[in-house]
Amino acid sequence: MCRLKFDLSILAKHIPFLLEGAWLTLQACTLAVIGSLVLGLAVGAMRTSASPLLNRLAAVYVDIFRNIPFIVQLFFFYFGLPEIGIYIDAFTTGVVALSVAGGAFTSDVIRSGILAIDPGIIEAAQVSGLRKSTIFRKIILPIALRASVRPLGSVFINLILTSSILSTITLNELTGSAKIVASNTFRPFEVYFVLLVAYAALTYAVSIIIGMLHRYLNRNQSEGAV
Amino acid sequence: MISVSGVRKSFGAATVLNGVDLEIRQGEVVSVLGSSGSGKSTLIRCINGLEKIDAGKITVDGFDVSKPRELSEARKRSGTVFQLFNLYPHMTAVQNIALAPVEVLKVPRRQAEDEARELLRSVGLSERAEAYPSQLSGGQRQRVGICRALAMKPSYLLLDEVTSALDPEMTSEVLSILAALAKTGTTMVFVTHEIEFARSISTRIAFLDKGQLIADLPTAEFFSDKGMALPRVAQFLSKMRKD
Ligand SMILES: Nc1ncnc2c1ncn2[C@@H]1O[C@H](COP(=O)(O)OP(=O)(O)OP(=O)(O)O)[C@@H](O)[C@H]1O
Ligand SMILES: [Mg+2]
Numbered sequence: 151m152c153r154l155k156f157d158l159s160i161l162a163k164h165i166p167f168l169l170e171g172a173w174l175t176l177q178a179c180t181l182a183v184i185g186s187l188v189l190g191l192a193v194g195a196m197r198t199s200a201s202p203l204l205n206r207l208a209a210v211y212v213d214i215f216r217n218i219p220f221i222v223q224l225f226f227f228y229f230g231l232p233e234i235g236i237y238i239d240a241f242t243t244g245v246v247a248l249s250v251a252g253g254a255f256t257s258d259v260i261r262s263g264i265l266a267i268d269p270g271i272i273e274a275a276q277v278s279g280l281r282k283s284t285i286f287r288k289i290i291l292p293i294a295l296r297a298s299v300r301p302l303g304s305v306f307i308n309l310i311l312t313s314s315i316l317s318t319i320t321l322n323e324l325t326g327s328a329k330i331v332a333s334n335t336f337r338p339f340e341v342y343f344v345l346l347v348a349y350a351a352l353t354y355a356v357s358i359i360i361g362m363l364h365r366y367l368n369r370n371q372s373e374g375a376v
Numbered sequence: 377m378i379s380v381s382g383v384r385k386s387f388g389a390a391t392v393l394n395g396v397d398l399e400i401r402q403g404e405v406v407s408v409l410g411s412s413g414s415g416k417s418t419l420i421r422c423i424n425g426l427e428k429i430d431a432g433k434i435t436v437d438g439f440d441v442s443k444p445r446e447l448s449e450a451r452k453r454s455g456t457v458f459q460l461f462n463l464y465p466h467m468t469a470v471q472n473i474a475l476a477p478v479e480v481l482k483v484p485r486r487q488a489e490d491e492a493r494e495l496l497r498s499v500g501l502s503e504r505a506e507a508y509p510s511q512l513s514g515g516q517r518q519r520v521g522i523c524r525a526l527a528m529k530p531s532y533l534l535l536d537e538v539t540s541a542l543d544p545e546m547t548s549e550v551l552s553i554l555a556a557l558a559k560t561g562t563t564m565v566f567v568t569h570e571i572e573f574a575r576s577i578s579t580r581i582a583f584l585d586k587g588q589l590i591a592d593l594p595t596a597e598f599f600s601d602k603g604m605a606l607p608r609v610a611q612f613l614s615k616m617r618k619d
Binding site (some may be wrong): 268275278280289296 | 424425426448451452454455456458460462463464465466475476479480508510511524525528
């Protein structure tokens with residue numbers, strides 16, 4: 151068998167194509183992070199609410215989406231829903247699926263952030279006459295989010311990694327375009343090496359941003375270690 | 377007037393308040409004394425609506441705290457200061473104090489913050505207005521806690537062992553502020569273990585024993601033979617003075 155030399159230069163002309171894929175990944179992930187956060191906040195709030203119905207509903211959602219492989223959820227949305235007349239394009243499906251799955255994990259983080267708040271702080275807000283919604287917006291959410299930055303970071307990094315699965319529904323994001331380049335050039339080693347570095351760089355960048363955000367938001371919160 | 381009548385409160389099988397009657401009128405400083413577990417904190421928490429009562433009635437200026445609609449009115453009229461301060465950790469001293477006036481009383485933010493600074497100045501904390509709770513000492517935190525309650529211009533101040541988490545030096549800085557408030561006629565319900573201080577600022581002493589108010593006397597009478605005639609009171613006072 152003929153071992154080719156490791157040579158990245160042959161990928162040069164495919165770089166624009168790969169960058170397009172990377173751009174798609176970035177768009178999908180950004181939207182999905184926003185979607186997960188919105189969903190996670192709503193569901194996290196439901197899970198800590200006094201209403202048993204909302205509580206139950208939220209718990210069912212989290213249980214379902216945390217306990218099913220992402221690829222199965224994705225196939226259900228993309229290949230299953232058209233069977234009952236719901237057609238969504240690949241990109242939207244990908245973003246929705248990532249948001250829904252990410253939302254389940256996000257809501258768990260938000261929920262523990264909320265539960266970790268000293269009840270005395272909330273009581274102080276209650277007796278001062280603040281409305282429930284104000285207490286949630288001005289006290290509970292800011293405190294819970296500050297405590298949740300790091301665990302949310304892990305959820306979002308996972309989401310970026312999971313986004314590579316979107317290539318299975320014809321979406322040529324980073325992994326999808328890498329597959330195409332690999333099969334066109336017969337250079338899987340170089341191509342997937344680049345892919346590996348690209349994902350590592352992306353998630354590393356995110357973890358650095360998360361660390362900075364954490365330090366910034368918690369700069370006044372504790373006397374010693376943050 | 378705060379009116380507590382026939383109030384009962386149980387946690388599971390344990391009856392914590394067993395038919396309590398108490399009235400606090402404008403201008404009074406009522407200290408609530410009693411040994412640990414006698415129900416003092418529970419009484420305060422029933423008055424500000426943090427606990428639901430099982431029987432009886434509590435009104436603040438006529439507003440029934442068991443009715444959600446009226447509770448918010450009742451809460452506008454009373455301010456609570458907590459043992460463990462319970463400041464909002466993500467807000468500066470000024471923001472802690474100005475939040476409720478802005479959100480509940482709809483005071484313009486500028487004005488609320490100016491008033492907050494003025495309150496901080498009155499407790500000797502003008503320099504720490506922009507500090508976060510974690511950057512303040514315990515005594516400073518409690519002074520902010522008092523300002524936060526006062527910012528709502530409450531008719532009544534409820535204080536539950538507000539110095540028991542503080543060392544003696546910080547305790548005296550907080551007590552001197554409370555003494556000044558008492559002098560200016562602020563109505564207070566003051567749960568404390570600081571017997572001598574209670575004696576010096578109170579107009580009346582209410583004594584709780586196993587969920588019952590077994591004494592409700594003007595301060596001088598409470599600390600006279602009349603109070604001492606009650607065995608539980610005599611026992612409590614002699615024990616407290618020994619410690
Ligand atoms: N949320 C609760 N659940 C169950 N029991 C409670 C609860 N809150 C208070 N209790 C019980 O009620 C009794 C009275 O408590 P409370 O805190 O009112 O006493 P206290 O007079 O304030 O005591 P201390 O001087 O120690 O603060 C205690 O036996 C306590 O264990
Ligand atoms: Mg107590």
